Amino acid sequence: MFYDFKKIEEKWQGYWDKKRLLKASPYSNNKKYYLLEMFPYPSGKIHMGHVRNYTIGDVAARLKMLQGYDVLHPMGFDAFGQPAENAAIKNKTKPDTWTHKCIKDMEVELKKMGFSYDWGRELSTCDSSYYKWNQWIFLKMLERGLAYRKASAVNWCPECSTTLANEEVIDGGCWRCHAKVEQKDLEQWYLKITEYKERLLEDLKLLKNWPGRVLSMQENWIGKSQGVEIYFKLKDSDTVIPVFTTRPDTIFGATYIVLACEHPAAKDFIRGKPHEKEALDFIDKVSKKSKIVRASSDVKKEGIFTGSYALNPVNNEVIPIWIADYVLMEYGTGAIMAVPTHDQRDFIFAKEHGLPMRVVIKPFDRSLDEATMEEAFEGDGLQVNSGKFNGTSNLEAKDSISKWMEAEGFGRIKTNWRLRDWLISRQRYWGSPIPVIYCDKCGAVPVPYQDLPVELPKDAPFTGEGGSPLAKVKKFVEAKCPKCGMKARRETDTMATFFDSSWYFLRFCSPQFKEAPFDRKEVSYWMPVDQYIGGIEHAILHLLYSRFFTKFFKDLKLIDFSEPFNRLLTQGMVLKDGEVMSKSRGNIVDPDSMIKRYGADSLRLFILFAAPPETELEWDDRGLEGAYRFLNRVWRIQENLKEKADDRLVRLMHKTIKKVGDDFNGFKFNTAIASLMEFTNAIYQFGADKEVFSKLVIMLSPIIPHFSEELYRLMGNQESIFKASWPKYDPGMLIEDTVEIVLQVNGKVRSKIEVPAGMSEEKIKELILGEEKLKPWLQGNSLKKIIIVPDKLVNIVV
RNA sequence: GGGCAAGUGGUGGAAUGGCAUACACGACAGACUUAAAAUCUGUUGGCCGCAAGGUCGUAAGGGUUCGACUCCCUUCUUGCCCACCA
Numbered sequence: 001m002f003y004d005f006k007k008i009e010e011k012w013q014g015y016w017d018k019k020r021l022l023k024a025s026p027y028s029n030n031k032k033y034y035l036l037e038m039f040p041y042p043s044g045k046i047h048m049g050h051v052r053n054y055t056i057g058d059v060a061a062r063l064k065m066l067q068g069y070d071v072l073h074p075m076g077f078d079a080f081g082q083p084a085e086n087a088a089i090k091n092k093t094k095p096d097t098w099t100h101k102c103i104k105d106m107e108v109e110l111k112k113m114g115f116s117y118d119w120g121r122e123l124s125t126c127d128s129s130y131y132k133w134n135q136w137i138f139l140k141m142l143e144r145g146l147a148y149r150k151a152s153a154v155n156w157c158p159e160c161s162t163t164l165a166n167e168e169v170i171d172g173g174c175w176r177c178h179a180k181v182e183q184k185d186l187e188q189w190y191l192k193i194t195e196y197k198e199r200l201l202e203d204l205k206l207l208k209n210w211p212g213r214v215l216s217m218q219e220n221w222i223g224k225s226q227g228v229e230i231y232f233k234l235k236d237s238d239t240v241i242p243v244f245t246t247r248p249d250t251i252f253g254a255t256y257i258v259l260a261c262e263h264p265a266a267k268d269f270i271r272g273k274p275h276e277k278e279a280l281d282f283i284d285k286v287s288k289k290s291k292i293v294r295a296s297s298d299v300k301k302e303g304i305f306t307g308s309y310a311l312n313p314v315n316n317e318v319i320p321i322w323i324a325d326y327v328l329m330e331y332g333t334g335a336i337m338a339v340p341t342h343d344q345r346d347f348i349f350a351k352e353h354g355l356p357m358r359v360v361i362k363p364f365d366r367s368l369d370e371a372t373m374e375e376a377f378e379g380d381g382l383q384v385n386s387g388k389f390n391g392t393s394n395l396e397a398k399d400s401i402s403k404w405m406e407a408e409g410f411g412r413i414k415t416n417w418r419l420r421d422w423l424i425s426r427q428r429y430w431g432s433p434i435p436v437i438y439c440d441k442c443g444a445v446p447v448p449y450q451d452l453p454v455e456l457p458k459d460a461p462f463t464g465e466g467g468s469p470l471a472k473v474k475k476f477v478e479a480k481c482p483k484c485g486m487k488a489r490r491e492t493d494t495m496a497t498f499f500d501s502s503w504y505f506l507r508f509c510s511p512q513f514k515e516a517p518f519d520r521k522e523v524s525y526w527m528p529v530d531q532y533i534g535g536i537e538h539a540i541l542h543l544l545y546s547r548f549f550t551k552f553f554k555d556l557k558l559i560d561f562s563e564p565f566n567r568l569l570t571q572g573m574v575l576k577d578g579e580v581m582s583k584s585r586g587n588i589v590d591p592d593s594m595i596k597r598y599g600a601d602s603l604r605l606f607i608l609f610a611a612p613p614e615t616e617l618e619w620d621d622r623g624l625e626g627a628y629r630f631l632n633r634v635w636r637i638q639e640n641l642k643e644k645a646d647d648r649l650v651r652l653m654h655k656t657i658k659k660v661g662d663d664f665n666g667f668k669f670n671t672a673i674a675s676l677m678e679f680t681n682a683i684y685q686f687g688a689d690k691e692v693f694s695k696l697v698i699m700l701s702p703i704i705p706h707f708s709e710e711l712y713r714l715m716g717n718q719e720s721i722f723k724a725s726w727p728k729y730d731p732g733m734l735i736e737d738t739v740e741i742v743l744q745v746n747g748k749v750r751s752k753i754e755v756p757a758g759m760s761e762e763k764i765k766e767l768i769l770g771e772e773k774l775k776p777w778l779q780g781n782s783l784k785k786i787i788i789v790p791d792k793l794v795n796i797v798v
Numbered sequence: 799g800g801g802c803a804a805g806u807g808g809u810g811g812a813a814u815g816g817c818a819u820a821c822a823c824g825a826c827a828g829a830c831u832u833a834a835a836a837u838c839u840g841u842u843g844g845c846c847g848c849a850a851g852g853u854c855g856u857a858a859g860g861g862u863u864c865g866a867c868u869c870c871c872u873u874c875u876u877g878c879c880c881a882c883c884a
Contacts (some may be wrong), residue, residue, distance in 0.1 A: 677821055
């Protein structure tokens with residue numbers, strides 16, 4: 001009556017493993033498919049998000065196996081990172097021990113789901129055979145000037161005692177622990193990702209199969225903006241204050257200038273002025289606050305007058321210079337021209353401090369008065385109060401004013417970027433050591449290639465006190481200078497884990513390769529990744545860094561493609577009662593307990609059926625039970641097979657094969673499953689023969705592999721179902737003899753008729769005008785028009 | 799504040815210019831059973847109607863069209879991402 005999922009799933013998992021059935025084998029033909037899901041952090045337990053991500057991937061991978069592709073479907077672990085250190089402190093264990101235990105536990109859980117990974121290719125980023133190549137890549141970057149050291153104020157998380165990249169600061173807090181981020185000065189290693197900004201932006205155009213939202217997020221992150229750098233001269237002096245603007249069309253309305261507090265000239269402008277002390281106090285007060293706090297401290301804009309004045313180059317107007325907290329030193333030149341009438345931030349600031357304003361762009365359909373304005377006008381319109389540009393549209397003026405200012409020497413046309421260099425240093429233990437030695441005489445010296453890997457010492461002390469445990473390991477820190485042989489000191493910072501995950505997709509092509517990060521021959525066969533699947537939370541950082549690394553490898557002539565991921569799918573979150581599943585909410589549904597109750601196949605089926613992959617998925621225990629019931633329903637079909645299936649069923653089978661194939665290719669698993677359910681319902685109605693049933697089972701096999709393998713073998717097949725081929729449909733069987741035509745009067749359905757397919761418009765017209773059911777609607781009305789959609793619909797307009 | 803999605807039965811969702819609500823969950827009824835579970839077979843958007851049938855209905859309002867869940871405009875709501883980016 002019930003199929004024994006526990007026995008079946010264990011049996012076939014063991015069989016696939018023993019036969020190495022899921023091993024990726026290249027070069028068997030010329031169709032390759034590299035399917036990759038974002039590898040997990042080994043926390044020790046898989047959650048529903050993993051189950052969803054990996055189930056989606058597994059269906060695609062198994063489908064491609066059935067379609068005869070060489071499939072590469074690997075799995076590994078993003079194993080460096082803070083939680084291992086935190087666990088080490090808490091449980092008095094070692095990060096290494098803890099991580100490897102977690103990896104073991106997760107392997108077991110992943111295997112229970114029956115995912116088709118080639119476990120022979122498994123890798124962990126914390127193994128020295130992997131991070132050796134992180135160090136190799138770092139040295140290559142160092143050689144090319146792409147890795148450099150810079151002392152600067154960095155984001156400091158007091159909770160984790162570590163620095164964070166700008167990208168890792170979320171709402172003023174640490175991306176992992178959410179503690180409030182502070183400012184601190186440190187010498188840090190950076191990667192010059194900005195050198196690739198043009199290509200990172202330009203090549204987004206190549207990514208035709210990426211979700212639009214991810215592309216636009218990347219574009220905004222890179223943040224290219226065209227504008228003009230305008231030179232404002234100080235009144236009674238030759239000192240120039242450059243200012244960047246994307247709105248040169250508003251230059252005639254610039255009524256004051258604002259400097260960032262950190263602006264190098266700020267203190268000069270204050271010196272000897274009446275409010276000198278007050279102004280210095282203000283600068284001091286603001287600079288003590290971290291920039292993150294300043295950014296998040298709502299809308300209040302504080303500022304103070306410097307006492308100095310500048311000249312607007314286009315009209316020689318004398319305008320005051322202010323200092324304020326809402327201007328950022330990091331963007332543009334650290335100084336802005338303020339146009340309160342056409343920028344809302346400037347407007348608020350001007351109102352608060354009684355600064356002058358002047359309208360220079362008026363809306364097309366009305367006039368504007370600065371005295372009565374309640375907010376800035378940021379839309380498009382016509383230039384006014386703008387000298388010889390009056391009357392032109394501001395969009396045109398943007399261009400003509402820029403060119404005019406450049407010609408007059410008032411400024412120059414310039415492009416600004418939002419993208420910053422990438423800070424990779426971490427004052428942490430559990431990461432790849434940065435392969436550099438500091439010598440008093442020779443400075444920072446790279447570790448020679450033949451000395452790689454620089455191994456992490458296993459016996460670092462974990463006290464939970466701040467600072468890096470690595471710095472406390474004497475025999476690690478003490479080193480000889482590779483250049484002069486003198487006593488020297490080893491770098492104790494480790495790399496950000498985003499470094500590890502920026503190239504793992506290349507390593508999977510040849511995970512045991514000893515000569516280089518990857519074997520060029522294998523990479524040129526498998527790469528680029530045909531389908532990448534993961535969470536939207538990685539839309540910016542991980543994907544941008546991976547694209548950067550790929551371009552770097554291309555420049556090294558190690559590969560000959562410039563984008564790593566052809567197609568990208570970002571799957572939606574798994575919700576419970578409308579909320580994201582999380583420990584803090586206490587609404588976690590543990591996959592393992594669901595596998596115990598209903599089996600992995602039911603879980604896979606439910607999670608694919610409940611929602612399309614990209615949208616959020618609402619968890620529902622009863623839905624899972626429904627999936628289990630469906631499997632039993634299919635299971636029972638084998639007990640009642642007929643000699644020969646009904647023609648109607650065979651026709652439906654061909655339709656279903658087409659529909660399911662199309663839906664699978666478009667990752668529309670929910671509707672593919674719906675079709676398979678309809679087909680199953682039809683089998684209950686008409687009765688199937690062995691051939692029809694086996695095709696149903698093959699179509700189900702990517703979704704519910706153990707179940708399908710078992711049924712397939714019970715039907716007498718000796719070979720694995722994954723050696724079978726995907727069923728083909730006969731296009732002739734899709735054509736219907738008769739079609740149902742919907743009859744509308746004035747767009748409302750009034751009747752339907754059955755007619756032979758391909759009937760001519762004339763004949764249809766004749767037929768429907770005599771149709772009894774339509775008479776009441778046509779009587780007493782004059783016929784205006786008849787619209788005929790062949791084989792589908794007729795609309796009579798009266 | 800900006801950008802991008804989305805809004806459809808009691809619920810998850812289907813339909814991307816042509817029969818709104820496929821498929822599933824839940825609910826209700828029938829068969830089987832001493833009974834229950836399981837299974838099988840039905841019914842299941844609202845309103846009016848005994849019925850045939852009619853009528854309203856895809857967040858709200860307007861527009862384009864013979865015809866709109868679908869395209870356009872306005873508004874509202876929710877979610878995600880970004881955010882003093884000049």
